[in-house]
Amino acid sequence: MTHTLDAADSGILRDVLDGRWADVRREARELAKDPRFTVEVGQDTEEQRARTFERLAALAEGGYARLGFPTRYGGANDVGGSITAFEMQGMGDLSLLVKAGVQWGLFGGAILHLGTERHHEKYLADIVSLDLLGCFAMTETGHGSDVANVRTTATFDPDTDEFVVTTPSTSARKEYIGNAARDGRVAVVFAQLVTGGELHGVHAFVVPIRDADGNPAPNVRIEDCGLKAGLNGVDNGRLYFDDVRIPRDNLLNRYADVAADGSYTTPIENKTARFFTMLGTLVQGRISVAGGAGSATKVALAIALRYGNSRKQFENPATGDEITVLDYLGHQRKLLPALAKTYALHFAQLELVAGLDETTPDLDLPVAEQHPAEHPDRRELETRAAGVKAIGTWHATATIQACREACGGAGYLAENRLPGLKADTDVFTTFEGDNTVLLQLVAKELLTGYSEHFGNLDLRGTALFVADQVVETVIERAGGRRLLQRLRDAAPSRSDEGSVFDHDWQISMFTHREKHMLESLAMRLRRAMDADDQFAVFNAAQDHLLGAARAHVDGVLLAAFVHAIEQVPAGPERDLLVSLCDLYALSTIEAERGWFAEHGMLTANRSKAVIAAVNELCGAIRPQALTLVDAFGVPDSAIAAPIAWPEDVPEAGGINP
Known part of the structure; x- marks a missing residue:
């Protein structure tokens, strides 16, 4: 079956993609015009860190961080908007994306969602304004994904009304901690709470790590993780705590508390349930990472498809003209099924963000009235977030590599962004949850039907x-x-x-x-x-x-x-999306055709028909490939690759027409 598609309008498609928080996306595109956010290459580590911090300050100045916090602390009480803004930052400097995520998503989010009013009053306004820079210290050298068994301890001393935070061994040091090596002054530290000789599991504590002059706090040791494969604008460090004393009030006590006499109380008696409730409040991080990875993927596709649409290679013997690279079926197969899956992931991301916004209690309510874990859709949302984060970040890694190869040697030049995107997104597959571990959690949750029968997994x-x-x-x-x-x-x-x-x-x-x-x-x-x-x-x-x-x-x-x-009116745009959906479905079936054949669902002839259909769809979609990537609305300043404009490079800051 051969079919053709009428030309679609990228502006109409962009409205579909922008979704509920379109205004946040438009503001982010305007912000990208600021020269301070122009993507650069070739800086050394210290220059990158300084530049990233300057950009972080510019974001705070522009009100970027307000969205995800209560209004009484200078926020805007818009959880969905905050994730959308983060997602859009993924089109630009990814070190800035991660540093912003550490400051306002992880550090600020932990205090917001795990703390109570006393912590909110003390910290949140300064976190939003960037007057207080912080870290999220969960991962340890010896325990990454296995958070429940971290070795750092926080032992309550009733004689002084303090917790004593201790790193008992080198394997228990806090590792890869963003903001720790250079800028952070305070860390939210996840440690085993011990009181009266009894272990109560992992809890979160606010621990100062630097004084006002930037020197390590007493009994805190800080090491720089040094040069990484990417994201070198982020100052990752290691933290050791040599019996650091902190006030009892520094326990983030939304789900458990310790009284002056050392007695422990909690509204969630089951230790496992309490642990997963605490981690569940941080699901926003996984959804954010999936969105950021998706944005980086869109940038790579925009660069590769624009280049492929202009680059010519080898002569057509029938016409004597050189052939445009994107007219080769092999080139289309490298990029167009990936483009289709990127659209599918984007639409899943829209649903995740909306779901999180709907299941997160009003941030302006008193803490005692906020119970996100009790929402009937919350656990399914967390499962979907884990799965989409895993598949989305793996897709980013594979697609950016395919884009690099599709651009040949030009794709290997740093000025064309693809090497940087590849290096910077590689770690997305293992932070905010290792992808393999996340998929195991997805399968376990599916098997239990989200039942409490499976509380201990x-x-x-x-x-x-x-x-x-x-x-x-x-x-x-x-x-x-x-x-x-x-x-x-x-x-x-x-x-x-x-x-x-x-x-x-x-x-x-x-x-x-x-x-x-x-x-x-x-x-x-x-x-x-x-x-x-x-x-x-x-x-x-x-x-x-x-x-x-x-x-x-x-x-x-x-x-x-x-x-x-379903939400798109009848017309060329819907027809194009239907063909793209077909391409996603059939390329997925094609990739799994071995399984389908083994289970009697795909004959040899049927398998060949699927392959032929993918080829046909690639040919039908190819004329509108640029329309589809232009619909992403990637700012020209974020594309920032000379190969994306083979004739002449427009001034930075514009949007592709």
């Missing part, structure tokens, strides 16, 4: 609960039949029933894969639940866990894409 609890359950896919939970009908209404299938272009068939393939993988995983764990070595059984199923989680996230992206299409 052990194998036996999983197997007992899922033994008699019927697995429901994300597409079914999104209202599978209604979703399919809406897709039919918005974009009727272009071919007969059963064609690879038929939406019923595409959705059935996604649904069957997720359901089969989860059901077979549940049965596999059930059969092994009485094994002597529970870890060995679980470890042997790890590949199955990861595959099930990937299948789930694939469905999340498809559902989000369909929801977005």
Whole structure:
């Protein structure tokens, strides 16, 4: 089946992509015109750090940080807007993105969401204004993803009414801590709380690390992590605490408190539930990282597709003219399926941001009235955030590399941004949660149906609960039949029933894969639940866990894409998005065709039809590739790559027409 697409309007597509917080995106594009934010290359580490700090101060001056904080502390009480603003910063200097995320997202967010009024009154206004720079000290050299078992301790001393914060060994030092090596004055430190000789698990404490003159605080040792593969504008450091004493009030006590006599109280008696409630309040970080990675991916695609649309290579013997690189099918296949998945991830990101905004209590309410973990949709949101963060950051790494290769030697030049984007986003796959660990958590949550039966995440609890359950896919939970009908209404299938272009068939393939993988995983764990070595059984199923989680996230992206299409009026823009959605669905099926064939869902001829359909879609979308990337609204000052303008480079600060 051959089809053509009428020319779409990038402005209309941009309105769709900008979504609910379009005004925040427009303000970010205006801010990008400020020469202080022009992307630069070639600076040494100290120059990068100084420049990043200057830009951070400029953001504070412009009110960037206000959005995510209560109005009484100079904020704007707009959680969704704050994440959207962060996402837009991902199109520019990524060191600035990360440093801003540390200051206002992690450090400020921890005090906002884990502290109470006494901490808010003392710190928040200064955090928003940048009068107080801070760190988020969770990761340790010996314990990264395993936060529950960090070794740093905070032992209460009732004689002095203080906590004593201690780094018991080198492996317990706080590692890779942003803002620690140069600028941070205070850290939120995650440590094991000990009082009366009893261990109560991980809690968060406010610990000064520098005095007013910038010198290390007493009994605090600070080391510079030094040169990194990327993000060298961020001053990552290591922190050691040699029996550092802090007031009892420095415990961030929203979910637990210690009285002057050392007695411990908490509204959440179950230690595991309390731990995950505390971490759940920080889900904003994972959603933010996914958004930032998506923005960097969009910049890379904008550069590579603009270059590919102008670069010529080899002569066409039929015409004697040189062939435009983007006219080669191989080049299209490098970039256009990635572009389709980038759109799918963007629409999933819009839903995550809206979901977080809706499930986060009004920040202007008293702390006692804020209970985000009690919202019925909160746990599912956290699961989706973990999955989209993992798949989105891996997609960024793969796509930026593909863009670099698509630009040949020019893509290897620092001035063309791609090497910097590649280096700076590489770590996104392991911070705010290692991606492999996050996908395991996604699979475990899916198996339990978000049930409290699985509170301790052990194998036996999983197997007992899922033994008699019927697995429901994300597409079914999104209202599978209604979703399919809406897709039919918005974009009727272009071919007969059963064609690879038929939406019923595409959705059935996604649904069957997720359901089969989860059901077979549940049965596999059930059969092994009485094994002597529970870890060995679980470890042997790890590949199955990861595959099930990937299948789930694939469905999340498809559902989000369909929801977005539904909101677009009939016309060329909707038609283009439908073709892009088809490309996402079919390229995903193509990538998994081995699994589908093994499970009897894809014959050899059908597999070939999927490959041919991907080729056809690439050809149909190719004439509008620039329209699709222009719709991202990446400021020219953020593209900042000479190869993106082969004829002449416009003045910095504009927006692609």
